[in-house]
Amino acid sequence: xxxxxxxxxxxxxxxxxxxxxxxxxxxxxxxxxxxxxxxxxxxxxxxxxxxxxxxxxxxxxxxxxxxxxxxxxxxxxxxxxxxxxxxxxxxxxxxxxxxxxxxxxxxxxxxxxxxxxxxxxxxxxxxxxxxxxxxxxxxxxxxxxxxxxxxxxxxxxxxxxxxxxxxxxxxxxxxxxxxxxxxxxxxxxxxxxxxxxxxxxxxxxxxxxxxxxxxxxxxxxxxxxxxxxxxxxxxxxxxxxxxxxxxxxxxxxxxxxxxxxxxxxxxxxxxxxxxxxxxxxxxxxxxxxxxxxxxxxxxxxxxxxxxxxxxxxxxxxxxxxxxxxxxxxxxxxxxxxxxxxxxxxxxx
Amino acid sequence: xxxxxxxxxxxxxxxxxxxxxxxxxxxxxxxxxxxxxxxxxxxxxxxxxxxxxxxxxxxxxxxxxxxxxxxxxxxxxxxxxxxxxxxxxxxxxxxxxxxxxxxxxxxxxxxxxxxxxxxxxxxxxxxxxxxxxxxxxxxxxxxxxxxxxxxxxxxxxxxxxxxxxxxxxxxxxxxxxxxxxxxxxxxxxxxxxxxxxxxxxxxxxxxxxxxxxxxxxxxxxxxxxxxxxxxxxxxxxxxxxxxxxxxxxxxxxxxxxxxxxxxxxxxxxxxxxxxxxxxxxxxxxxxxxxxxxxxxxxxxxxxxxxxxxxxxxxxxxxxxxxxxxxxxxxxxxxxxxxxxxxxxxxxxxx
Numbered sequence: 008x009x010x011x012x013x014x015x016x017x018x019x020x021x022x023x024x025x026x027x028x029x030x031x032x033x034x035x036x037x038x039x040x041x042x043x044x045x046x047x048x049x050x051x052x053x054x055x056x057x058x059x060x061x062x063x064x065x066x067x068x069x070x071x072x073x074x075x076x077x078x079x080x081x082x083x084x085x086x087x088x089x090x091x092x093x094x095x096x097x098x099x100x101x102x103x104x105x106x107x108x109x110x111x112x113x114x115x116x117x118x119x120x121x122x123x124x125x126x127x128x129x130x131x132x133x134x135x136x137x138x139x140x141x142x143x144x145x146x147x148x149x150x151x152x153x154x155x156x157x158x159x160x161x162x163x164x165x166x167x168x169x170x171x172x173x174x175x176x177x178x179x180x181x182x183x184x185x186x187x188x189x190x191x192x193x194x195x196x197x198x199x200x201x202x203x204x205x206x207x208x209x210x211x212x213x214x215x216x217x218x219x220x221x222x223x224x225x226x227x228x229x230x231x232x233x234x235x236x237x238x239x240x241x242x243x244x245x246x247x248x249x250x251x252x253x254x255x256x257x258x259x260x261x262x263x264x265x266x267x268x269x270x271x272x273x274x275x276x277x278x279x280x281x282x283x284x285x286x287x288x289x290x291x292x293x294x295x296x297x298x299x300x301x302x303x304x305x306x307x308x309x310x311x312x313x314x315x316x317x318x319x320x321x322x323x324x325x326x327x328x329x330x331x332x333x334x335x336x337x338x339x340x341x342x343x344x345x346x347x348x349x350x351x352x353x354x355x
Numbered sequence: 356x357x358x359x360x361x362x363x364x365x366x367x368x369x370x371x372x373x374x375x376x377x378x379x380x381x382x383x384x385x386x387x388x389x390x391x392x393x394x395x396x397x398x399x400x401x402x403x404x405x406x407x408x409x410x411x412x413x414x415x416x417x418x419x420x421x422x423x424x425x426x427x428x429x430x431x432x433x434x435x436x437x438x439x440x441x442x443x444x445x446x447x448x449x450x451x452x453x454x455x456x457x458x459x460x461x462x463x464x465x466x467x468x469x470x471x472x473x474x475x476x477x478x479x480x481x482x483x484x485x486x487x488x489x490x491x492x493x494x495x496x497x498x499x500x501x502x503x504x505x506x507x508x509x510x511x512x513x514x515x516x517x518x519x520x521x522x523x524x525x526x527x528x529x530x531x532x533x534x535x536x537x538x539x540x541x542x543x544x545x546x547x548x549x550x551x552x553x554x555x556x557x558x559x560x561x562x563x564x565x566x567x568x569x570x571x572x573x574x575x576x577x578x579x580x581x582x583x584x585x586x587x588x589x590x591x592x593x594x595x596x597x598x599x600x601x602x603x604x605x606x607x608x609x610x611x612x613x614x615x616x617x618x619x620x621x622x623x624x625x626x627x628x629x630x631x632x633x634x635x636x637x638x639x640x641x642x643x644x645x646x647x648x649x650x651x652x653x654x655x656x657x658x659x660x661x662x663x664x665x666x667x668x669x670x671x672x673x674x675x676x677x678x679x680x681x682x683x684x685x686x687x688x689x690x691x692x693x694x695x696x697x698x699x700x701x702x703x704x705x
Contacts, residue, residue, distance in 0.1 A: 245437065245439070247435045247437045247439035248439050248440075248441060248442075250404075250406050250426075250433075250435070250439070251433065251435060251439035251441075252441070252452070253405075253406070253426045253427060254404055254405070254406070254426050254427070254429075254431060254432065254433045254510075255427075255432075255452050255453040255456060255500070256427045256453055256456040256457060257427065257452075257456050258427065261456070266441060269443045270442065270443060
């Protein structure tokens, strides 16, 4: 065989499992470039947290001990001088993010499973009836001052009468996909549209600036994501397994708990992590609902951009301690986000 | 336990897939539901299991009407074509799952699991995960899970069709022995006639949602009730030639076969099996045909001939040697021949 030229060797893969030298070079160049884009801000935040204000302003300095002398003053300020003012939001963030995520994942998976395994057939007429009655109830309470429990009871009774009598004559119905789309559409709506009504609602019931309000809001906001993601994971579980368990004598709840959930573990872990991060970093809703007692970390970070201008050194410390638990969580959950769990279930 | 299906129907909207199925399966019987894919046999099995609702008719298992009973209360065990092993559980946990649901005490559960595993030769694999097993071993786990709790009925949905041919033969023999040993009523669904013939006490042949015939394998083979059954059972299949009956003989395009006692008919499907006919010289044969192709299989030669439009297959011994397009005569053993109504496909008796 003829000796191959330099260019041929550069662009031809040396074997079936290896890339050509040129494409290898390009791939690694892109990967390294992207790694720098991702990691450099983290590095910058970390070194900035050990800088004094003048070092930040004089900068840019990148290498500790050479460019500048690191100092723990920002850390001392955040943890010693501010003390509880840092720890309270930190604790709030942990409690609110974890609780809302756990609840969203539990409720969302149940909903997703139902959407995968149960065929719903909701008559459009029934839904229209419900909306009309709901509107009438609200109007009646506000306009005529009817007692709310009585009005609601009458509306409910009317609804059931309507649904079981006239409702059946409507042909058009919503199927599972429509229900799923409706759930997703709740998330498509920009939160800023809903934030004022949410604020007023919690103000009315006196729950502003409480954990309950924050947890309820975050749970509701993240539920659609859980339903959407988990639906695909549940749909990937062979129905044979569930039918087999059914014949073996398991109840529906039992099948869900002992067969479906363990098999959806990678999906659960991934969804949990995603929703946790969304709740952890949420800013807009927190800004409205919490003021002091239920304040979360993103608000505290933003607050460092105060009247004296952005205080990068304090902000960096807060960002570092904010990133830490999420990184820890990701490492913990990583081993569950493994693939190939379904191998051996069906076929040979 | 005895299983009775009384006029069972299943429809999806306006599409009826099982059209009035009547079966009376005796205690300890091995019944095979045989048919092509989409004939409703799996649906019938799933209705016995309770995985599909019964549109019409009633199902009795033992003395109890099970038509509206949830699967978990039917005490049936099912082996799926896909095995349906729980991939996150060990072999022992898989086998013990039905007992665990019944809250069986731990010691009792363990001994039952070991006994079931021993019956299918899996006692050394109890701590493995399903993914670490071969196809045949997975099949055994599925079987062990079915036998571990002495169900009232075994239901098997093409359990061997995912195995390779050699393993399938071995598992078939084991399955037959296991069923005889346990004496538990078994309903077995397959599209493979060899499985049906070798395993069954009785075979129920279904076509397009209609039960064609229920009979022991030999009876099904010798006396098929319809042309469909005749064509479906046997390999190569029964030959069907179109002809007419008159004056004590069946006349086909290229000859006639003497058949006594049949009423005259304009059109009839004349059936005979490849082993019930032989090739002779074109002058002396009852029917005249042309050789279409020959296939030597080792112990015999399968000769396909053409009579008019119809193909006829004849089993000859392995030394048979003729070229395509040569003329031959075909003789048929008259008492082994069967006649079917041309339009309805039903058997015509003398």
